[in-house]
Amino acid sequence: MTGNETVLQYLTSVPAWYLATSVDDQPHVRPFSFAAEQDGKLWFCTATTKDVWEELLANQRFEATSWWPGHGWLILRGIAGLDDRVGDDIRQAGYDHLTGLGEHYDGPHDPTLVYFSVEDPQAWICNHDEWKPLVF
Structure with a gap:
């Protein structure tokens, strides 16, 4: 299984996972729940009206984590x-996905919806005894 496949499995096997940004030395963490793969890259979805988008514009580095019961947890940096x-x-x-969560957009091509890829990914699957790096 590739690194992307493993990361997608961890992110899509739980109801929500968490994405962290950092702006002006202040961390910001929020739940996310959509992830997909295209052209060998992982993609996440948000909206231009959300703070996370403004934070990513200011500092593109992020970290995400997901705990999948019985499988350990994932740490993803990119x-x-x-x-x-x-x-x-x-x-x-x-x-x-987002409209299913109760958000409102004018269709899938609404310019408010934005997708960002994970560049230079690093990831680890962790449990209490070991950290296993994934290969991308």
Whole structure:
């Protein structure tokens, strides 16, 4: 299993995972729940109206973590690729996911919806006894 496949499995096997940003030496953490893969890259979805987008514009470095009961937890570090070039399938899936959470957008091509890729990913699967790095 590739690093991307393992990360996606950890992120999509739980109801929510957490993404952290840092701006002006202040960390910010919030739940996320959408992840997809396209062209060998992981992609996440948010909106231009959310603080997380402004934080990523100011500092593209982020870290995410997910605990999958019985499997340990994931730590993912990366740089947000802000080029928002996902295909229609992922754009539709992100739209469906966020509207399913009660958010409102004018369709999957609403310019408020933005997708960012995980550039230069580093990830580890951890339990109480070991940290296993993933290979991308």
